[in-house]
Amino acid sequence: MKKRGYGIGTMWYGIGNTASNNPAGAFVDILDDGTVTVLTGCADMGQGSTTILAQIAAETVGVCLEDVVIVSADTGVTPDAGASSASRQTYISGNAVRLAAEKAREPILAKAADVLNIPIHTVSLKQGEVWNGDRSSGLTVKEMITKCRSEGTLTLGHGFFNPDTTKLDPENGQGKPFATYAFATQVAEVIVDTETGLIEVTKIVAAHDVGKAINPQSVEGQIEGGCAMGLGYALLEEVIIKDGVIKNPAMSTYLVPTSMDVPEVYPIIIEELETSGPYGAKGVGEPALVPTAAAITNAVTDALGIRIYDLPMTPERVIAAIKSAKEEKSD
Template identity: 45%
Template sequence: MARWKKGRGVAASWYGIARTATIDRAGAWVELDDGGTAKVVTGVTEIGEGILTVLAQVAAEELGVRPEDVTIGDNDTARSPEAAHAGATRQTYMIGNSVALASRDARSKLDAFLANHWGVSESSIKAFNGFIWSEGTNNRITMEEAVDLCKKNGVVPVGSASFTAFGTGLDPVDGSGAPWQTYVFGCQVAEVEVDTLTGEVQVLGMWAVHDVGRVINPRGVEGQIEGGIVQGLGQALMENYELHNGHTTTPSFSKYILPTALDVPQINCRLVQDIDPKSPLGAKGIGEPALVPTAPAIMNAIYDAIGVRISSLPATPEAILEALQRKAEGEVRLAS
């Protein structure tokens, strides 16, 4: 019998975006400033997911300036609009949409002034990459010139907005309700190789397809998916926090094992853009959803490889060998 056995497993998932069973909200201020730059003020917290880059991209596209000309202001909530916490995969959905709406509010004031100044319709005003113009005419100036002209005539192109996501609790009797305003969906496939002698599991590859709504920053989304998969791999095979009489027996990384670069397989991502009709941006989110199907996919792959079902995480070598032993003993009893 071959010592190493390969298997593949698949798992699908769904995940609700923004706060659960309550009203979520976020606000922002945006101003087109001197020099054709822009500033955004919101109470957002960056925890490494790249939300500040996303907000700069959103504001730049909505305002018609370059991303590098957008400054994200002080996020002290004593001096900025509410953005709430960095969790529930809500940052892009809640703060991104509030920044988009505030940017549109600022642009509407600039566009209205230029339309009147040029004698054209407001709908003809377009802007991109630091230039603003009226379609079908020769009117074209830099954003710096447009803001200067606007302010010299007493108009400050500043905007504010908030975005709200509605949810309701679930009825305790029939389960009806709407705990989230939007959902994302995903599917992952894992390929593993199991050493039947030692119980070691090697994850050879992961394939992930996720619906994230409109993709604002593809590299950022792929990074979120890859990070979620690495975390899920640790959950599936290594991470095991243990307590004894109220005290941890895994107090350090010498006993609480995390994946390293040597444990991470090739990760292949595909993004599905199912636009959310309730989102001004059409975007949803991907922070936590990328983690959900990883461990189930790996467990299904282990089952495909060696025919034993691991129902408690992590699937350590000891757990694999114990499951194989139970399987062998069951086969012996059936044979007898």
């Protein structure tokens, strides 16, 4: 018999290292041709941080995205950005890049205000152009850089950001371990075969508060990937150790989800802006994984009426749990 069930998982997750300093630095150089070079120690392992930092730099300086070059994770030339872990790089390195870009653009804004004879606070830079309030002035960023260079002024900036945290009191555990938190709720739909013990996850709806979604497509990809990882944790992945030796070290024996296992995932982006984040952004990397296994486990409980406490919920464990529940009921 196949039974359908629904489950919910909700989480909150601290962004960055717990109650400890974890700063990041960045350098920004706006060149003569109007392009921007960003130096950051942030290592992009496929999560898309290089694109995000380029977007932040482009938005802050006021140039097109294609005019930004990121030099990253080169210990010979880039400043320290800390580890690409704890879902911290968009929040922390993003702030460092923003601050460095703000510093680098200051001479451009000042020169534009001087040329236009207007207050500097009314000047903004957008898509390579100089704006006066809500209209274009007809001047370009490149032209202002040329004027700065003619006076011997460079357009360089450096910045660093360290989240505001407080170490935990060892006596009562009180403190401020994180400067900001991510929040999420996921709902899973499953079908459980009571004869074979197989669990099929048919649908996951995942709503995540990410602050400002700087790159919505990237956020959706992170959520979908996190759900796939969470499914593996819930149903497939298990390290088997005997006498200190891993007995399933190969991909043929340590099972991970394939494209055939991943269900429909419906990512929902919640933008509750974080005032201390770059343009309101937080992080989404690890939070996308956290609620998935709980939602799937609760859905299985809803389908079977019994709780399975050991992960992964393999067919053998499901059948054993069903059998045990029947025996307890008969007693």
